[in-house]
Amino acid sequence: MSPRGVAMPDVRERLFAAAERVLERDGPGALTSRAITTEAGCAKGMLHARFAGLDEFVAELCLDRFARTARLAEELPGLAGSGTVTANLTGVASALFDSGGPVIAGLAMTRPAAALRIRQELEGGAPGFTAVQEAIARYLDAERRLGRIAEGTDTTAVALALVGAVHHLLMTGWPGAPDPREQVDRLVAMLVSGATGAVRGSAPAGE
Template identity: 60%
Template sequence: MSPRGVAIPDLRERLFAAAERVVARDGAAALTSRAITAEADCGKGVLHTHFAGLDEFVAELLLDRFARSARQAEALEAKVGEGTVAGNLQEVVLNLMEALPAAVVGLAMTRPAAALHTREGFQSGAPAFDAIQHAVTTYLQAEQHAGRIPAGSDTGAIALALVGTTHHLLMTRSPGRTADTGATTQRLLAVLLGG
């Protein structure tokens, strides 16, 4: 355990990763402040020193993972002309599904205070599905200009359909079913991209 009064580097991420491990191993019902700090090998009060409580912590975890996913989607711009368009988009979807574990999303949605804090974060401009959709649209437009998707393709509609489907998959999936997500995304992209 870290000595008392000594700053812990990357504490926020350390606590978030610990919470994800607790939920993955023991289920959402096992997520408590003590379980998180024990898993992170921190003092019992550390979580409450940095967050108003478990609900705020859960909401901040979800907001952080959405922000990470939005940054990954923005990285699509660097992949224009590389790999396949479908493969690049599939990678973004699978990264989003991995960044937002089903149990964590469910936990954030079933705890009213956490859900409220998450909504307030989105309303204040925290990146969410809209940022991911914008990044996908921008990427598709660049690929369209490069001639890798048909000139008449509605890039905004393709991005909306992909991100909307991803949202649906996030909200309805069971833990550990990423193979289904991959197959569903492949089928959808084949339809959307006309291949």
């Protein structure tokens, strides 16, 4: 706990990280303001000094993690022509799981007020799954221009299929469930195989 009068660096992120640990260890039912601040090692009133309540905190946590993943996805188009298409798509899918895992994604579903706030923010343009989908489509467009995937590939549909599958797995998963990455790996392999099948000699680039 910080001494009185001494500023605690990055309190917001410290509280977010503490909440994630509580969720991973004890599940959504254990997430209380006191549990979060105790886990963070800060004063009990710290959370309510920065957020209107636990619902706002949960909404901000989810939106922050969605935005963080969207920022990572924005880097994807710059990878066109490097590595493999499979590895690049798998990497962004893994980022979705790492920063918005089943516990975080499912948390808001237990708190209707937080879920409503998240939906409103996303509809208002806050970065989320739509931003990730658009970044994947731009990346695939770049790969198509480079000839690493077929000219006729519907990049928007491929991006939607990947992000939609990840979203489904996030929203229907639960703590302790089998790791969904294996399913996503198979999906990415199938999508890339379809996109590179018509490109002569493209198998090494996409697999």
